[in-house]
Amino acid sequence: MRLVVGLGNPGKDYAGHRHNIGFMALDAIARAHGLGPFRAKFQGEIADGRIGDHRVLTLRPLTYMNESGRSVAQALAFYKIEPEDVVVLHDEIDLAAGKMRVKRGGGHAGHNGLRDIHAYIGADYARVRFGIGHPGDKEKVKSHVLRDFAKVDKVWLDPMLDEVGRAFPLLLDGDDGGFMNRIALAIAPMKPKPEKKDKTASSAAAADDPSDGV
Numbered sequence: 001m002r003l004v005v006g007l008g009n010p011g012k013d014y015a016g017h018r019h020n021i022g023f024m025a026l027d028a029i030a031r032a033h034g035l036g037p038f039r040a041k042f043q044g045e046i047a048d049g050r051i052g053d054h055r056v057l058t059l060r061p062l063t064y065m066n067e068s069g070r071s072v073a074q075a076l077a078f079y080k081i082e083p084e085d086v087v088v089l090h091d092e093i094d095l096a097a098g099k100m101r102v103k104r105g106g107g108h109a110g111h112n113g114l115r116d117i118h119a120y121i122g123a124d125y126a127r128v129r130f131g132i133g134h135p136g137d138k139e140k141v142k143s144h145v146l147r148d149f150a151k152v153d154k155v156w157l158d159p160m161l162d163e164v165g166r167a168f169p170l171l172l173d174g175d176d177g178g179f180m181n182r183i184a185l186a187i188a189p190m191k192p193k194p195e196k197k198d199k200t201a202s203s204a205a206a207a208d209d210p211s212d213g214v
Contacts, residue, residue, distance in 0.1 A: 001055045002172060003081050004029065005072055007090040007113040010062040016148035018132040019065065022089040022113075024157075025130065025164050026058055032165030042074040052169030057081075065113045069120035076121060086125035087171065088117060093141060095131025098156040100164075100183050102176040103127045128164075128171070156187045163187075 006026025014020055030036050030047050035058055038045040044061040057079060061071035072088075075081070090113055095101060104126045108114035114127065135144040149157055163186035170179040 001057055001079055001081055001085070002051075003072070003075055003079070003086045004056055004058045005068070005086065005088045005117075006058070006060050007065060007068055007088060008060070009065050014146075017146055018149055019091050019145040021091045021130045021132060021157075023060055024161055025089040025128070026060055028161040028165035029168050030058055030165075032162075032168070042071050042078070044071040044075075046075070051172060054169075054172045056172070067116055068113045069116035069118070072117050073120035083121045083124040084126075086121070087128060088114065088125060089128045090114065090130065091132045091145060092129035093132055093134045093145065095129055095133075097131055097133035097153060098160065098187055099131035100160065100180060101129045101131075102171065102180055103129060104176075126171075130160075160187050 004026065006022040006024075008014065008020035008023035009017070015023075029051070030038070033049060033051045033056075035049040035051075035056070036047040038047045038058075038060065042059065042061075043063050044059050046057060046059050048055070048057045050056065057075065059071065059075050061068040063071050072086070076083070076086070090111060092101075092109075092111070094109065105123050107123070108118050117125070132145065135141060160183055163183050167179050167182040170182065
């Protein structure tokens, strides 16, 4: 069994915050694969089912971000899941808004939710890091993450979350590159095709321009 954890803070007051993008991504995955309904367990909410060839338990800890590790550890112990079979979805201020990266193992980079998970299960789990951008001033980080996404963010946020749900089987299969590529393509802006210049018309316009040569 694989455990997929979305990080965030519980309650409607936090629902739209940048810090809650892990909850948002988990909900998108559950919708895309018909998991649910969520039910209370492990100091959080869980839903299980199959994603591709994998049996999956999804977990939304309701312990608040800074104490996420307790909920994760309880789920691992109950189902005898190894840390390397855990995927954590979380916000990342050191990535530009709209960027997404997969990381396996390594440090927590100061993220309080990951810090607590590290304390309970170690570092040998996968993370899906969703960029929310940095406010540019260390003193503004807390207010930045604990604030709703701006309306302009919806341009990339909704398509990204939808594609995370659809493409998640690739990540579970170990195709991190394929998964990240699918997300990048889903939110890439449409590039306008360059207009073809009509050389004949341009020449004629230049010849008729009364200011030419003045």
